[in-house]
Amino acid sequence: MDLNYAPEDLAFRQATRRWFAANTPAVEPKTLAERKAWHRTMYDAGYVGMLWPKEYGGRGATPMQQAIVQDEMARASAPPPINGLGIGFIGPTIIVHGTEAQKQRYLRKMLTAEEIWCQLYSEPNAGSDLAGLKTRADDAGDHMVVNGQKIWTSSGPIADWGILLARTDAKAPKHKGISCFLFNMRQPGVEVRPLKQITGSSLFSEVFMTNARAESADLIGTLNGGWGIAQTTLGYERGANSLGRVTRYMTAFHQLVKSAKALSRNGKPLIEDPVVRAKLGKAFAELEVQRYAALRVLSALSKGEPISSASSITKLSYTEFEKRFFELSIEILGPWGQLMPGSPDDVTEEVSTSSGEPGTFATAFLWSRAGTIYSGSSEIQKNVIGERVLGLPKEIRADRVTKG
């Protein structure tokens, strides 16, 4: 057991810190072109796609180096790269399961954000029960005809491509009739409608596909083998970015302390109220434990240990923590905790939300409700932990009973 960073990791951190100090834009990039330009700057410096193999344009970096970059980005409050879903989850899926032609065609443009990607998994009636999805892809020779509706699609309006799960065998048991395709979003028959969230912004969308086309050559893996591929995708999503996230929470904590010093109630600064102090102490303890746990995951990743099921514990832990933390924050701030961005006379600090966008404590609080739902809700994570980590018996479910 040795939790010191290796000398080469310390040197890498220093170099990374210097780069972000020198290059982080002073003004938050707003337009798509500005965000792509910032992404490209980071890519050219080698800070995008760090875990990708060099042959596909990545850096072949260690998990520790990737964690350091994300941590330093959080420290510098640098805007995130634009194609996170593609680079974090879809690209690695193509690297593992894709054909050589697919890798040549898609990977580099994904890394450079020349092409933006989205994920077409959830449906109105297939959320936690993802395998119950109804979107169909019917064989038409050299291509498939796609009909159906997807929902909760991040980056939908700006996406050029999507990774699509669709049913290709309606007669097979539900987990065994699903295939995975790389799907062109820029075609007739694809309509994207933004969904307004409780935060007031529209980062999600609905996607309607009517006689749309997926090329047979864009099938990932085998026909009807899509469920296994979806599982690897989700696996990547659950493992990533632990340290940077903790650093963002830590920044928010210190902004909360700053506000608690500036604001008064009952004639004295909030920070002098013993009840507030006890709450702050509890929040900080929980936050530090998230950091220690992140280091533990990073240590396991660095040694190449599989963390697939254990990553459910990490996801459950930080998303539930995030809810408690921002609840507590706005409780401490009282009416000031209610303010949305742009309110006049706002004396609270700007904080970064889990969406990556800056906001107020109120927006961060609202965003915190999303984390325990997306990428497998807390209830799904607890099922995974119960069954795969603790070895508890599976529940008897109607869809697992083989009929006749």
Added chain:
Amino acid sequence: MDFAFTSDQQLLKNSARAFLDEHCKPATVRMLWDDARGESEAMWKEMAQLGWLGLALPEVHGGSDLGLVECSLLLEELGRASYPGPFLPTVLVGMGITRAGTDAQKQRWLPAICAGGARAATAFLDGELSWAPDAIATRAEKSGSGWTLSGTKPFVAWAHVADVMLVPAHAPEGLALFLVDPRAGGITQTPVTAMDLATRWVNLTLDGVAVGADAVLGAPGKGEPLLRALLGMGAVGAAAEMLGAARRCLDMAVDYAKVREQFGQPIGSFQAIRHKCAEMLLEVENSHAAVYYAAWARDAGTEDADLAASVAKAYVGDASRKVCGEAIQVHGGIGFTWEYDLHLYFKRAKALEVQYGDADYHRELITAKVTA
């Protein structure tokens, strides 16, 4: 960056588990509930032979020169077994003497501790039930070449079996730590009957207790940093024991949920039970990270070592209470019986919550540090 135990550390943990499974069974613990001393001389001697008592003490005095990580490994296993005895306070006093003792004090106590010939107690809690070193009301006055101590020290664990007790008191120069014989004249011991029968507490009054000049550990007036360091190490050690108690309860709950059937199915197949077990595992794994980060930080002498100790004590206190309590809930009625063993660990975790600073105390320490 390596958060895993070394093979030596894992070996130590495994052998501790094997030893305690054999020598500190629930039946053993229950037998000692009725014992006047409450602990086993034979087990203490065997622990000495295994090298546990001198694990973190200098090799020249019979120890192994290891650190708080190794002690925490053992303490986790001891908590898992609800081991009754003064292991943690003895180790703490040994580490205090190692840091600040004179050669004579080291010669007097360290070989004896390592060999199992001396037990120690820590009288850190003061009359007003405060853990804060600056709130200590016990007084030390000069008397001839030595000192006289007066004050009250409530809830001192294992003072009735200790050969030496570490007593912080205010001297004219400031805070001083004294090595005191718990049976010295002027000391009244009143045993306490508490929830955990395997944690024996004694209320002490010190009424003009005479000690020699050689009883001071470190320089008089300079005791506060050492006391804070020992409180921090005690907090980590107590958190490690609570972690062990919680892991035992989790294991028992999961095992039970796999075999107990209701409505024709094992209850672990119901989400209401499975989700509870998953939440318990989350708390146990986070507690593991908290304990071993804090232990490592102390051994490595990092800047955040004190903070990490407070984080571990505050977090694991809450977490172990939740895990041990939920284990009773998973078991249902059987978990509430005296006959079933869950309450050994449930009560051990509760008893540790109030030792070496409770969660409220440590949360205030955290807030003071991070908002300064």
